[in-house]
Amino acid sequence: MKSFENWKYEEVELTFGIKQNENLPLMIEWLQSEEKITEEEEKIILRLQKRLKRFANAWNEEDLKVFFVIPLIDVVDFYEEGKFRAFTEATIGAELKDIHNQEINLRGRVELLVATGEQDPRTPFFFLNEYKPQLKSQKDPQGQLLIAMLTAQAKNEAYHIPIYGLYTIGRNWYFVVLERKEYAVSRQFDATEDDIWQIVAILKKAKLYIEENYAKLINISKKQI
Amino acid sequence: MKPFEKWKTEEVELTFGIDFLQEMDGMQAWLAHQNPLKPEEEARMEVLRKKMQLFSNFWNEEDVKVFFVMPIIEIVDFYHFGKYRAFMEATFQATLTDVQNNPCTLRGRVEMVVATGKQDPQIPFFFLNEYKAQRKVITDPQGQLLIAMLAAQAKNNGLNLPIYGMYNIGQLWFFLILVGKEYTVSKAFDATDAIDLKQIINLLQYVKAHIERNV
Numbered sequence: 413m414k415s416f417e418n419w420k421y422e423e424v425e426l427t428f429g430i431k432q433n434e435n436l437p438l439m440i441e442w443l444q445s446e447e448k449i450t451e452e453e454e455k456i457i458l459r460l461q462k463r464l465k466r467f468a469n470a471w472n473e474e475d476l477k478v479f480f481v482i483p484l485i486d487v488v489d490f491y492e493e494g495k496f497r498a499f500t501e502a503t504i505g506a507e508l509k510d511i512h513n514q515e516i517n518l519r520g521r522v523e524l525l526v527a528t529g530e531q532d533p534r535t536p537f538f539f540l541n542e543y544k545p546q547l548k549s550q551k552d553p554q555g556q557l558l559i560a561m562l563t564a565q566a567k568n569e570a571y572h573i574p575i576y577g578l579y580t581i582g583r584n585w586y587f588v589v590l591e592r593k594e595y596a597v598s599r600q601f602d603a604t605e606d607d608i609w610q611i612v613a614i615l616k617k618a619k620l621y622i623e624e625n626y627a628k629l630i631n632i633s634k635k636q637i
Numbered sequence: 638m639k640p641f642e643k644w645k646t647e648e649v650e651l652t653f654g655i656d657f658l659q660e661m662d663g664m665q666a667w668l669a670h671q672n673p674l675k676p677e678e679e680a681r682m683e684v685l686r687k688k689m690q691l692f693s694n695f696w697n698e699e700d701v702k703v704f705f706v707m708p709i710i711e712i713v714d715f716y717h718f719g720k721y722r723a724f725m726e727a728t729f730q731a732t733l734t735d736v737q738n739n740p741c742t743l744r745g746r747v748e749m750v751v752a753t754g755k756q757d758p759q760i761p762f763f764f765l766n767e768y769k770a771q772r773k774v775i776t777d778p779q780g781q782l783l784i785a786m787l788a789a790q791a792k793n794n795g796l797n798l799p800i801y802g803m804y805n806i807g808q809l810w811f812f813l814i815l816v817g818k819e820y821t822v823s824k825a826f827d828a829t830d831a832i833d834l835k836q837i838i839n840l841l842q843y844v845k846a847h848i849e850r851n852v
Binding site: 452463466467469470472474475477478479482483486491493497498499500501530531 | 677688691692694695697699700702703704707708711716718722723724725726755756
């Protein structure tokens, strides 16, 4: 079985018949987020940004994750007791049908995943992968994220909810949304610039979407019962 | 070359002639350090402590690190631009002399080290390793930390500074100090207990003050 990190985005598109849509309304709406940032959050964000500016070139991948990416994600805090939480190094799997109607078993690990469940991720909503800027060219962050999001979509088969995600390459952040057979990728947001405020606003909106989708999911489950 | 994680405590003691003492002045001073936390530090600590209480049984090792251990470390903030910083997954090596006077080169990786340097750790002061609670007994967290601290001592040859370290197994945190050929280990601090967690942060702040004085 090919692991998530070996999928390229064009291969994902061709194998599963999905298409990139630059004008996907969900992405446009997501990026227009104007979620408020509190004074306390502002202080944390500025401290993290200062650190990123100084150390981005000196950090290894783990430094970048632990001293910047995760603390920034933590400003939004993807933990809602009894509902969903962030899982790190989570493995997910599902069976998908390719364009020839052949079943393909997908299974892989993602760096961070927001999903229902306490011990293991059950219904995934949001994905994150992080990379060092000196990325080796054989790995394709977009392909790797996309295949994980498709797997989540198949895993959540009963609930037609969009899957949100993001990947970072060094200081740059890219947001991705997948809705049925269409997906969109945002422009790059540079966390050392003023883009950082929008990054946090977009993350906050993502949490809001997760809460909404969680509510939908509970409703659907109740109807099924 | 045997990696750090294969060393057991007794083996480290016998190979390099170091002694465990039940009490050491350095540890007493460290444990006696008390400094009231700022209200925002205390608030952050409480959020993290509650999260740990709720999820400690469900978290994997990476979750514990990312959602608890590192945020606690971040309250203290081991970053001082141009002087020192915390390095993750850092590899370093040093050559030591064993009890038979043979040179012994040590090389290994630690989860986190606070050291001078921007890109690579130069003079290490403080080490951290983290483990899952339900860990199999094949490795010895204390031995692994001790060998890294000994390697640091050799690397800092001539500086005669104590080396500080900490490891946690799930919610239990242990602090180590190595001075010359002697070392000791603190009692276990339970990070889900508010009083213990406050002291954990105090202990970390003490280490930061020590580093600030010596860089």
